[in-house]
Amino acid sequence: MTTVTEAPEDATEVPEDELDANGVRIESASRLGVLATLRRGVQLSPQITDGLWLTLALAVLAAAGRVVVPLTVQRTIDDGLLADGGPDAGRVALLAGLAGAALLLAAFCAAMVNVRLFRSTEAGLATLRVRAFRHVHDLSTLTQNTERRGALVSRVTNDVDTVSLFVQWGGIMLLVAVLQMVVATVLMAVYSPILTAVVWACFVPMFLLIRFGQKHVNAAYTSVRERVGAMLGAISESVVGAETVRAYGVSGRTGRRIAAAVEDTRRAQARSQVLVSAVFSSGVLVSNLVLAVVVVVGAYLGVGGSMTAGEVVAFLFLVQLFTGPVQMATEILNELQNAVAGWRRVIAVVETPVEVTDAPDAAHLSRGPAAVSLRDVRFAYPGGPEVLHGISLDLPARTKVAVVGQTGSGKTTIAKLVTRLMDPTSGAVLLDGTDLRRVALESLRERVVLVPQEGFLFDGTVLDNAAYGIRASDGEEVASLEALRESVAAAFDELGLSDWVADLPDGLDTRVGQRGEALSAGERQLVAIARAYLAQPDLLVLDEATSAVDPATEVRIARALDSLTSGRSTITIAHRLSTAEASDLVVVVDEGHVVELGPHEELAAAGGIYARMHASWVSQTR
Numbered sequence: 001m002t003t004v005t006e007a008p009e010d011a012t013e014v015p016e017d018e019l020d021a022n023g024v025r026i027e028s029a030s031r032l033g034v035l036a037t038l039r040r041g042v043q044l045s046p047q048i049t050d051g052l053w054l055t056l057a058l059a060v061l062a063a064a065g066r067v068v069v070p071l072t073v074q075r076t077i078d079d080g081l082l083a084d085g086g087p088d089a090g091r092v093a094l095l096a097g098l099a100g101a102a103l104l105l106a107a108f109c110a111a112m113v114n115v116r117l118f119r120s121t122e123a124g125l126a127t128l129r130v131r132a133f134r135h136v137h138d139l140s141t142l143t144q145n146t147e148r149r150g151a152l153v154s155r156v157t158n159d160v161d162t163v164s165l166f167v168q169w170g171g172i173m174l175l176v177a178v179l180q181m182v183v184a185t186v187l188m189a190v191y192s193p194i195l196t197a198v199v200w201a202c203f204v205p206m207f208l209l210i211r212f213g214q215k216h217v218n219a220a221y222t223s224v225r226e227r228v229g230a231m232l233g234a235i236s237e238s239v240v241g242a243e244t245v246r247a248y249g250v251s252g253r254t255g256r257r258i259a260a261a262v263e264d265t266r267r268a269q270a271r272s273q274v275l276v277s278a279v280f281s282s283g284v285l286v287s288n289l290v291l292a293v294v295v296v297v298g299a300y301l302g303v304g305g306s307m308t309a310g311e312v313v314a315f316l317f318l319v320q321l322f323t324g325p326v327q328m329a330t331e332i333l334n335e336l337q338n339a340v341a342g343w344r345r346v347i348a349v350v351e352t353p354v355e356v357t358d359a360p361d362a363a364h365l366s367r368g369p370a371a372v373s374l375r376d377v378r379f380a381y382p383g384g385p386e387v388l389h390g391i392s393l394d395l396p397a398r399t400k401v402a403v404v405g406q407t408g409s410g411k412t413t414i415a416k417l418v419t420r421l422m423d424p425t426s427g428a429v430l431l432d433g434t435d436l437r438r439v440a441l442e443s444l445r446e447r448v449v450l451v452p453q454e455g456f457l458f459d460g461t462v463l464d465n466a467a468y469g470i471r472a473s474d475g476e477e478v479a480s481l482e483a484l485r486e487s488v489a490a491a492f493d494e495l496g497l498s499d500w501v502a503d504l505p506d507g508l509d510t511r512v513g514q515r516g517e518a519l520s521a522g523e524r525q526l527v528a529i530a531r532a533y534l535a536q537p538d539l540l541v542l543d544e545a546t547s548a549v550d551p552a553t554e555v556r557i558a559r560a561l562d563s564l565t566s567g568r569s570t571i572t573i574a575h576r577l578s579t580a581e582a583s584d585l586v587v588v589v590d591e592g593h594v595v596e597l598g599p600h601e602e603l604a605a606a607g608g609i610y611a612r613m614h615a616s617w618v619s620q621t622r
């Protein structure tokens with residue numbers, strides 16, 4: 001039996017800095033300030049600012065168009081209807097035409113602003129979504145399962161949506177609203193400083209009232225979002241687990257749980273709508289009160305001779321132009337808060353450093369037999385204890401290696417390190433003598449392929465799924481559909497699976513359903529094996545499937561695996577000792593240590609852990 005070089009006794013607690021170096025988690029939100037968040041947000045979605053100046057100019061024109069109306073109304077009344085020599089019909093018609101044209105122009109500009117904002121925002125946010133998803137794919141946290149995948153998906157979809165609401169109209173409207181209020185105030189002051197002071201005196205409490213109400217509305221909306229999340233969670237869980245629900249006859253209980261979640265959501269929605277109506281109505285009430293006060297004070301001033309009739313009417317229009325944006329601005333401020341929160345969550349994803357990256361001097365390794373070595377490899381999952389305690393191994397090229405050990409001993413972790421889905425906390429994994437961290441990822445993925453226990457199948461055909469294994473190498477055009485079909489058919493043939501394919505309802509074009517659910521577990525493995533075969537790797541890392549399959553499929557899988565592994569370096573995480581028996585070298589892992597290493601016969605005769613495992617397996621199965 002070969003003696004295993006063991007690193008010094010393990011330290012179960014991993015130093016903090018090492019953990020940081022290896023186990024970066026995605027923060028729940030970035031800690032940037034509001035302005036920095038907006039700046040970074042625009043940087044990540046540069047299209048948002050495309051043609052912004054023109055959009056802004058159009059928005060200003062739209063606001064100006066609205067301001068023209070009160071001015072023309074005042075002139076119409078004072079110089080047209082109440083003209084010294086009696087009503088001047090020509091002048092009234094001219095001014096009315098002018099007001100109409102201004103309104104049309106304003107409407108056109110407002111529509112253009114909407115279209116332009118919609119286009120640039122959608123383009124910008126699409127860039128952000130794509131970027132965030134790409135980034136998520138590169139994060140080894142996915143491999144380490146430290147982040148809930150559903151939550152990540154929500155960050156790149158829902159959170160981006162909260163941003164889009166604000167960016168689409170909020171930002172510019174806020175500016176236009178403020179502008180409209182300033183211009184309205186100036187014009188009102190020109191007509192009557194006293195009335196303007198009255199309006200402002202009423203406006204300040206109105207603003208405070210709306211702001212106060214909106215805070216409650218916000219809290220109500222947050223609670224609605226939480227309830228909706230809980231409701232969707234309960235529903236999707238019961239749909240995914242429908243079989244278990246039926247099998248255990250708990251559909252009544254599950255139904256009651258969902259009904260309660262739905263009722264909770266309904267109540268929260270109703271509560272928020274009551275609040276929204278109250279805030280909205282009080283806003284309308286206060287602005288009507290302001291109008292009434294203006295009418296009374298205006299009439300008094302008019303009688304006193306300090307304001308003309310036209311000025312009083314124009315003033316009333318201006319008050320509406322003034323109070324409208326107050327309500328809008330408070331709403332937009334809320335959306336700004338939501339958008340910043342959404343942006344922070346997306347930025348946190350995008351800024352999570354990718355740990356497994358190409359080194360600047362990364363090398364392309366030449367193809368050929370692949371030898372693997374582990375040098376004092378230690379590993380801890382983020383925030384967890386060390387699970388591999390200084391493993392050193394030399395696995396010669398073209399050897400079939402079986403890694404065996406109790407559940408939780410660290411076998412899969414070794415497989416993830418050898419395929420560089422993650423990097424060791426300390427120590428090194430070498431491929432043909434080169435540290436994996438110095439190997440270009442492209443070259444590594446070409447040479448090393450991991451076949452997980454449950455090969456993931458995408459919704460598509462058997463052909464599509466197997467063809468995932470085919471890569472277009474540098475400069476080479478992606479193979480034509482016909483060539484692709486031929487290669488895939490040849491692969492199934494060489495793996496001895498063409499009769500299986502022929503028996504499928506549509507042969508290679510049989511649809512596998514979501515996650516391959518239209519196929520049996522064994523059939524999914526066959527497709528995964530064909531996919532790995534098409535990738536033609538030098539080193540195969542196989543996590544042996546544990547699910548039981550029918551004897552005919554079992555034979556097919558064994559035959560296909562034989563063809564797949566023949567002439568290749570293979571590391572198999574063996575859950576069946578028959579695999580260990582058939583391999584050249586057995587590695588026994590126990591609690592994160594390699595405790596035995598050698599050919600099956602030697603270890604079986606050595607009287608150690610492996611011998612005991614083997615004896616107990618033999619007594620159960622033979």
Ligand SMILES: Nc1ncnc2c1ncn2[C@@H]1O[C@H](COP(=O)(O)OP(=O)(O)OP(=O)(O)O)[C@@H](O)[C@H]1O
Nearest residue numbers: 144145381384387406407408409410411412413414
């Ligand atoms: N994503 C993870 N986050 C935290 N700890 C993990 C994670 N994955 C595995 N571990 C821990 O690491 C240790 C080794 O796990 P690993 O999956 O490598 O064992 P294994 O030997 O492959 O087990 P099995 O035979 O059941 O697949 C276990 O203690 C496990 O709890």
